[in-house]
Amino acid sequence: MHIQIKLFATLLEKLPGNADQFPVADGTTVGDLVTKLDIDPKDAKLIFINGRKGELDSVLLEGDRVGLFPPIGGG
Numbered sequence: 001m002h003i004q005i006k007l008f009a010t011l012l013e014k015l016p017g018n019a020d021q022f023p024v025a026d027g028t029t030v031g032d033l034v035t036k037l038d039i040d041p042k043d044a045k046l047i048f049i050n051g052r053k054g055e056l057d058s059v060l061l062e063g064d065r066v067g068l069f070p071p072i073g074g075g
Contacts, residue, residue: 001026001062005033008069014039024060031056033066045071 005019014037016022024033034044034056046069047054060066 003033003060003063004065005037006065006067007037008067010070011039011043011068028060029056030054030058030060030066033060034068039068043070044068
């Protein structure tokens with residue numbers, strides 16, 4: 001199956017070339033995806049799946065749109 005990946009801010013450097021049609025196996029979780037993209041799980045602070053909040057243990061489905069944001073700093 002295929003999903004769409006959007007990475008933001010400092011995570012953008014990990015965006016694969018095939019992010020619009022990224023292949024994953026059935027049963028893949030966001031945590032599995034983060035590992036596959038070589039992103040430290042603590043750096044995937046905000047997770048959105050199809051515009052809704054997700055978690056590292058959320059199971060991905062065909063056609064899902066996954067957005068990952070790093071921790072936000074400010075001052």
